[in-house]
Amino acid sequence: MFKYFIIKLFKSIPVFIIGISLVFFIIHLSPGSPVTKYLSPQISTDVQNQIIKNFGLDQPILHRYFKWIRNIFRFDFGYSLNNGIPVKNIIKVALVPTLLLSFCSLFWGLIFGTLIGIVAALKKNTFTDRIITSFMMFLYSTPSFWIGLLLLSAFAIKLHLFPSSQIISIFHNEFTFFQKIGDYISHLTLPVITMSLPISALFYKYTRTSMIDVMKSDYILAAKARGISHGKIIFKYALRNALLPNISILGLIIPVMFSGTVTIEVIFSLPGLGRTLVHAALARDYPVILGGSILAFIAVIISNIIADILYVVVDPRIHKEN
């Protein structure tokens, strides 16, 4: 098991390096430069060159590239070109809302989608199933930012039930512990609903299909024949096998979720990673973009490995084959 994990980790190193190198060259070779916003026509060429030199942009691109790669392995991601704050700190601060948002939505999306999927599969081809399926089709086809926009304007702006922006209130530090938790919950409710609905539609789709397949299989028929209760058959016998595809999409869903957080953080003005990266991309803040991309790639790789491991845990046959 541990060996399997190590092999996986080593196999993903080239993916990581190629991926981040691609990002490096995309942003360094594209037109525009972070320097231009500091320049005005009145500045003399000497000062201009000095600014360019301060940012290290006068060196050849390959030189910058190798220096950057070397620094990554020392965990040195440089400083933001915008405000001089170390990239590490920027990302550390921005990571909290993003992680809270993604894990809460993944949690609720998984539970909601799976439960509805099981219900729909058990009531296959009935009226309930048709209603659920068309509702889920609607969710599956809806861009999450539209749901977010509607929720925001209805519940935050018109009805004032939830705050419309940020992850904590202004007076957050004066709150007691439970008030702080309540503060987080009230700020995160709308974004989490927004994000978990499309996720649940995805899990629903796979759970329903695989649950239908499993319920048709012989061992379920045998269990029924032996008079085992309906609930036990579903939760003890069928569910474990029906959840297999959910685990494999758990690995695929992390990159998708990362995309989802970008628009949702922009709508709800959460100071998270996605929003930080969009702003960095617009300001050509190279070190922040690169730092964020490195993190994104690491997240994708780790989630793939976790999905592989979960796969083996749920289905021991896979381990035996390898």
Add this chain to the structure above:
Amino acid sequence: MIKLITKIWKNKNGKFGLIIISVILFFSIFAPILTSFNPTMQNLNIVLQKPSFSHVLGTDYYGRDLFTRILYGSRVSLSISIIASAISVLFGTLIGVISGLSGKYTDNILMRIVDIMLGFPKFFILILVISMGSFSIFNTIIVLSLFSWMDTARLTRTETLLLNNTTFIKAAKAMGMNKLQIIFHHIIPNISGIVISSYSLLTGSMIILESGISFLGLGVQPPNASWGSILNEARLDPLGGWWVMLFAGIAIVTTVIGFNLLGDGLKEILQPEHYQDD
């Protein structure tokens, strides 16, 4: 072609999808005939009017007719997503077939590339690339299709591998057909069903991607409209009319549902063995 359409018509999902898409294409193509307003002309006397007889869906923050803007916006959104998914499906099929037919090394290298590309946080890379260059429809199509061909490649590779082991392909090889002949006479016709249905599904997700980019203000630039940029204008003015965000969103969702239904329908028609008793 006519045979395929009658088959789609008999399938419930496919029928609904086909109807929705045809209606939307009709609206988009005949936009100048269907509306007498100009999508970019501002009229500050009629700012933010509710839906009425003269303005079916109301007017937006600058007094432009929303119905007109949604019609003209559909042209941008649809043309970008239809062309981009066509390019990526063709490219993906090409890579998938090559990878499925060729031996170990090429297959390995191509699939590694697919793995790397799938590992990319796609939407973020799109934002990055589009915000770096300047926006044009052409650029957006290229970038969208560059990062969307991988799923089709995987799918067609698996199918090609399966087909390559069948008896009739072996017979074709024994009869001395070369690789190109096998690809064009046997493999492409047999995987075309999967390719067409994945094209329809991909177009749906492309529309969401494109509108997401425009929603962040990176896509179509004002005063031109796309569905995403209409929603972006609604986001920037949340106290304004509810109808602006409602109708633009409904346009996106309906279109995506149309393409998804058609894709599901095509899947059911063209690979019937997977769907015998569901």
